[in-house]
Amino acid sequence: MASVLREKKVRTLVVGTGAAGYAAAVRLHQYGVRDLAILTENVKAGTSRNTGSDKQTYYKLSLAGKEADSVRGMAEELFRGQCVDGDLALCEAALSARCFFYLTELGVPFPDNEYGEYIGYQTDHDRRRRASSVGPYTSRIMTECLEREAVARQIPVFNHMQLIQLLVREEKVEGALCLNTGITDHGEFVLIWCENVVLATGGPAGMYHDSVYPASQLGSSGIAFEAGIRGKNLTEWQFGMASLKPRWNVSGTYMQALPRFLSTDREGKDEREFLMEYFRDPVKVQYLTFLKGYQWPFDSGRIFGGSSLIDLLVYQETILKGRRVFLDFLHNPGEKTVDFEKLPEEAREYLRSAGACLGTPIERLLCMNEPAVSFYLEHGVDLRREPLEIAVCVQHNNGGLSTDCCWQTNIEGIFAAGEVCGSHGVTRPGGTALNAGQAGAVRAAEYIAFVKRKKPWEQTEETRSFCRRKAEKRMGLLVLSEGDSNLDEHREKAGLRMSRAAGMIRNVAELEAALKEAEEQLHSFETDVRITDYRQGGMLYHLLDMLISQKVYLSAMLDYIRHGGGSRGSALYTCPDGEKPEAGLPELYRCRPDDGRLGGMIQEVRLLSVGCRFTWRPVRPIPEPDEFFETGWKAFRERRGMESDLS
Numbered sequence: 001m002a003s004v005l006r007e008k009k010v011r012t013l014v015v016g017t018g019a020a021g022y023a024a025a026v027r028l029h030q031y032g033v034r035d036l037a038i039l040t041e042n043v044k045a046g047t048s049r050n051t052g053s054d055k056q057t058y059y060k061l062s063l064a065g066k067e068a069d070s071v072r073g074m075a076e077e078l079f080r081g082q083c084v085d086g087d088l089a090l091c092e093a094a095l096s097a098r099c100f101f102y103l104t105e106l107g108v109p110f111p112d113n114e115y116g117e118y119i120g121y122q123t124d125h126d127r128r129r130r131a132s133s134v135g136p137y138t139s140r141i142m143t144e145c146l147e148r149e150a151v152a153r154q155i156p157v158f159n160h161m162q163l164i165q166l167l168v169r170e171e172k173v174e175g176a177l178c179l180n181t182g183i184t185d186h187g188e189f190v191l192i193w194c195e196n197v198v199l200a201t202g203g204p205a206g207m208y209h210d211s212v213y214p215a216s217q218l219g220s221s222g223i224a225f226e227a228g229i230r231g232k233n234l235t236e237w238q239f240g241m242a243s244l245k246p247r248w249n250v251s252g253t254y255m256q257a258l259p260r261f262l263s264t265d266r267e268g269k270d271e272r273e274f275l276m277e278y279f280r281d282p283v284k285v286q287y288l289t290f291l292k293g294y295q296w297p298f299d300s301g302r303i304f305g306g307s308s309l310i311d312l313l314v315y316q317e318t319i320l321k322g323r324r325v326f327l328d329f330l331h332n333p334g335e336k337t338v339d340f341e342k343l344p345e346e347a348r349e350y351l352r353s354a355g356a357c358l359g360t361p362i363e364r365l366l367c368m369n370e371p372a373v374s375f376y377l378e379h380g381v382d383l384r385r386e387p388l389e390i391a392v393c394v395q396h397n398n399g400g401l402s403t404d405c406c407w408q409t410n411i412e413g414i415f416a417a418g419e420v421c422g423s424h425g426v427t428r429p430g431g432t433a434l435n436a437g438q439a440g441a442v443r444a445a446e447y448i449a450f451v452k453r454k455k456p457w458e459q460t461e462e463t464r465s466f467c468r469r470k471a472e473k474r475m476g477l478l479v480l481s482e483g484d485s486n487l488d489e490h491r492e493k494a495g496l497r498m499s500r501a502a503g504m505i506r507n508v509a510e511l512e513a514a515l516k517e518a519e520e521q522l523h524s525f526e527t528d529v530r531i532t533d534y535r536q537g538g539m540l541y542h543l544l545d546m547l548i549s550q551k552v553y554l555s556a557m558l559d560y561i562r563h564g565g566g567s568r569g570s571a572l573y574t575c576p577d578g579e580k581p582e583a584g585l586p587e588l589y590r591c592r593p594d595d596g597r598l599g600g601m602i603q604e605v606r607l608l609s610v611g612c613r614f615t616w617r618p619v620r621p622i623p624e625p626d627e628f629f630e631t632g633w634k635a636f637r638e639r640r641g642m643e644s645d646l647s
Helices: 019-030 071-079 087-104 139-151 221-228 274-279 282-291 309-320 347-353 361-378 432-450 462-475 485-502 508-523 534-562 629-640 641-647
Strands: 006-010 014-016 036-039 057-059 130-133 161-169 170-178 188-193 198-199 237-243 260-264 324-327 389-395 414-416 572-579 602-608 609-617
Touching: 006 462, 014 019, 019 036, 019 198, 019 432, 036 282, 057 139, 057 432, 071 087, 087 139, 087 432, 139 432, 161 188, 161 221, 161 462, 170 198, 170 462, 170 534, 170 609, 188 462, 198 432, 221 534, 221 602, 237 309, 260 274, 260 309, 260 462, 274 282, 274 309, 282 309, 282 347, 309 324, 309 389, 347 572, 414 432, 485 534, 534 602, 534 609, 629 641
Parallel strands: 006 188, 014 036, 014 198, 198 414
Antiparallel strands: 057 130, 161 170, 170 188, 237 389, 260 324, 324 389, 602 609
């Protein structure tokens, strides 16, 4: 049976059923938008529902204790991360308490004390105790609570619909082309005419082979770039240590419990406590391991005697030496026992306050965070009896699509919320991503509901004909081959290439070679990629999206180097005459230092038919809004249309 095309019409379409997607849909409905639907490949897939850590963090304004805090103070903390637009930072700070309390009212059990204060703790890159958590599954519980609200509001969900193209004409969205992945005996496509699209599709996780993202998180950034949406800060990722099976961050108490690091050969033999070969002093190893708990992402600013040396040594064992690395919670690092009195005060007092000055890492971990042990037990790994295999993996994209302070991209009607939006800079406090997704959802929903909904929505037949022609060309890629499928081979090749060249260690030669390979693979896509079953159609289009994303991201990294960019955030840029971290590390780690010149600049990129066009601009400063109540109240009424209602 030949491919078929059906058509629908929905004025506002939310793409994604994670925490940001459901939040956007619920907020739109709350603000009176009814011509609305959610689009998703799989309601149960994605990062929000399938990822976490020892105690997954939600970052918000401090809501307990004597420590002073303010919206401005939190905005400045976010802005301090470099390459952050101040208006976005202010919005995320201003909306943090509102979004947090909304989640608690929906049933997310963030902990409070006996007097109703929402207690918190300090996370990485944070100077306050703004962090909160409901345990390993914070984002999953958020998603489930928001999903229940969306169901109660009877918001339609188009499940098993994969977005494969955004239809744009004259810098304005007109529709979205989807593949119905629930149909497997032929290709069924659905063209949804729409005025607004809220992309809540997560980061482009499918680009990397070594990844802690859930396998169901692939992203759709390539589709966005293809539609003309600008990318922002694409060089900025987070990498950190994570277990391989299951994919899970080993941050927080996993490190503060002071496990032992082991490496073996590929067959699991020749066991070595490799950190001791480098540090010699067991107290030093124990302290740096403790610091990795809340300095979990690899940070190029912490490699000179800091905790990120551990990431480099793990990378050296796995990537350069081809060995396997494990965390051992049964034995102490360096010695049979830990002398807690010898630990620096920061680590000693933390473990003492937690009542965790105990004999072995597993005893300490069970004392501090029993759910962190239970998580692995539920996934077939008993930390009380066996080591846990880890590697340095990609974890989060701090960059993404560029938006204004209403979370609208440069294409009219397309908004980005959640990780797909590049609201973060080089560094960010842990847990800001969950807050940013909720804040972005509110901002996009308010703009659609209170500004765009007042205007008529019209489409000409000429526009529809133009979009149908574009859709038919994209549909034409779904052709079965007589030969064996090579789809998995192409995906494996692309993922390994990205992890090799664009991971936490980067150099010009590797990036240039990877970009050339990606462009060649993309150029020959129609002739070289073969599938033999319609069930592979979804992955065919994901591969296309992945290759487009790789082209844009690799180009951005090379452009950054050409502008004099150095090692910063979670990326170490190497050069032959660069600074070497410390004796014992290979020449590979000679790094180009960051001189800070680009810290106040933002790199934006737009994909063109002949390559990528880059622009550099200063960050937008934190706004100084008028705080006089009467003028602010009047402006609020005008934004919401309340003045016209009274007349």
